[in-house]
Amino acid sequence: MGINGVLRFFLCASLLTASTGWAAEIHGRSSTQFVSFSNELLNDHRQIELAEYLRLSITKIDQAGKFSIHGYGRGSQDFSNGEGLNGRLYYLYGDYSGLFDKVDLRVGRQFVNLAAGSAIIDGAQIGLRNVGPVAFTLLGGRDVVFGLNGEIGHAGNADLGVSAYLDGFRKTDLEVSWFRKWDDGDVARDVIGATFKQYLLNNLKLYGNARYDIAAETFNEVLGGVKYFPTSDLILTGEYYQSYPTFDTTSIYSVFAVNRYQEGVFRVDYTVNEMVSLNAGYNRQDYGEDATANVYHVGAGIRPVTPLLVTLEYDKRNGYYGSLDGGSATLAWDLAKGSQLAGGITYDVYERDALTGEETARRYWLGARHKLASNMALSGRMQNDVNERYHRNVSGRVTFDYDF
Amino acid sequence: MKKLLFICMLLSLTVLYVQQALAQKEQHKEYADMKISECNSCHKGEGVSPNHDSDWVRNHRSVASKAGSNCAQCHGQSWCLDCHQGGGINADLTKATFGRDYIPKSHRSDFVTIHPIKALDNPQTCYRCHDQKFCNACHDRFPRGSLRIKSHLALGSGNQQYAPGLDEHATEARRNLQSCQACHPDGDVCIQCHSSGGTNPHPRNWRSIKGNYKDKAGDRVCLKCHLPGTY
Secondary structure, X not given: OHHHHHHHHHHHHXXXXXXXXXXXXXXXXXXXXXEEEEEHHHOOEEEEEEXXXXXXXXXXXXXXXXXXXXXXXXXXXXXXXXXXXXXXXXXXXXXXXXXXXXXXXXXXXXXXXXXXXXXXXXXXXXXXXXXXXXXXXXXXXXXXXXXXXXXXXXXXXXXXXXXXXXXXXXXXXXXXXXXXXXXXXXXXXXXEEEXXXXXXXOOEEEEEEEEEEOOOOXXXXXXXXXXXXXXXXEEEEEEEEEEXXXXXXXXXXXXXXXXXXXXXXXXXXXXXXXXXXXXXXXXXXXXXXXXXXXXXXXXXXXXXXXXXXXEEEEEEEEEOOOEEEEEEEEEEEEEEOOEEEEEEEEEEEEEOOOOOOEEEEEEEEEEEEEEEEOOEEEEEXXXXXXXXXXXXXXXXXXXXXXXX | OHHHHHHHHHHHHHHHHHHHHHOOOOOOHHHOOOOHHHHHHHHHHOOOOOXXXXXXXXXXXXXXXXXXXXXXXXXXXXXXXXXXXXXXXXXXXXXXXXXXXXXXXXXXXOHHHHHHHXXXXXXXXXXXXXXXXXXXXXXXXXXXXXXXXXHHOOOOOOOOOOOHHHOOHHHHHHHOHHHHHHHOOOOOOOHHHHOOOOOOOOOOOHHHHHHHHHHHHOOOOHHHOOOOOOX
């Protein structure tokens, strides 16, 4: 579909907005962004681009309001590096919900997400519900993969998925699904997934999900967690996660032996009052064969006065593959209704190897946003990166958002 | 006694689940503009955990599944795709949208410089948004030997090779095989030693699972190392 699809999308959109006599409602956002950045993929040559994002929803097309159309895409024109016109059509689908009060149908390009896998497809998704305590989903279509310069998939890439899940249970969620991916006609992935959530005793949440790779006959991922929330302001989280890297069966890497990765997470999130919220966590990682790492994290959100929000985050990692010590500070100031000034810094000190030594990466940024009207806003952001690769790397954007 | 206990548990669960089945999930559309703190006080009252907290980016995966997902009542698909597929229409001032892909909050600083370490925190995370081809597209643009790969520095910073004598590469590859794929998508360097007759790279249960790969991908991968009819 590529750039032609994006152009068709914008053309259709302009025709639809002109159809004032139509009873259907059209809502969405147009975001025009002028951006300037150093393109690291082109020897850091400065790239000047004009990008147009368009997202729209057309609703109330039929009398019952069951049919709607949704679209989202981006087109950008480079003026300095000969990259030309580039685009992505993220989705453009028609949605009919509640056919016979049981069937939901979605046709076109869309994002699909099951416990066993997720993808953007050019295809269809059919949902069947209100047929008992279990609902069903069937989806399939061409697999859409975005690369740096457009779509990089081909006709032989496809996805098929089916799921069954509990419907209507207030405190219990359970989904079991199967997801298959084809690469050039061969079955590249064949995965069974499950996800589960259960609330208990008014202050406990148990949750988990798992993906089982049928070709490798092993669990690609397993997550089990518990959240304890004695009050609405305090959440304690404990999680165990493991993954076994699996690859597309069409990749040579799929036949290699690998180690299981495991991690344990403990975390506390506490809202002290309307002015202060705190969080802290510890993550223990195990890469197998005695390779481990520890990650410590603390963060805070502070609102000393109503218009000002200060966000602080810091984390420290040591162990296998190197150390990283860093964080970020962000300030956001609401100057007046509809106007905001924001700025921040990120600072990381890291060491990957004794030979490379300790290095730093910093980013400074400043941004402002002003609402010109209830449906129009102008904003800008500038940032400067200072790190091992750049003594100075300034990027900037000016954005005009129009909501309709 | 055990049977009685089992029956009692089964009955208790049935009662619990029937009660729950009668209670429909709360519709959230009308609450879309509320403050998160107000949402959470209601959640607690209903015995539902507060969400959209500071752990949300890491933790939302377990909530955003098909079963019971309320996301679509407040968010369109663009909300997901801006992070997962490089959009940018909802970018607030804290987010960068330079280059082809929107850069979410989890990608701190100039992420290219710190990603070799950050990508190790749950290696599957990268693949939730990026196809493996995304890594190749970038790594391919750098001449071989110009990237400072930690595991390749054993012979000195200017010599990017494994030092076989240190016996590091087998362990390193098992721990972090995905990173090998970033520069060697076709495994060209692997098959120099691991092709038929060389060092066997397969996992221990290979005999029992190799038929699965042949069923799904045919000879496509096998023939990279083996002669027809020898595997």
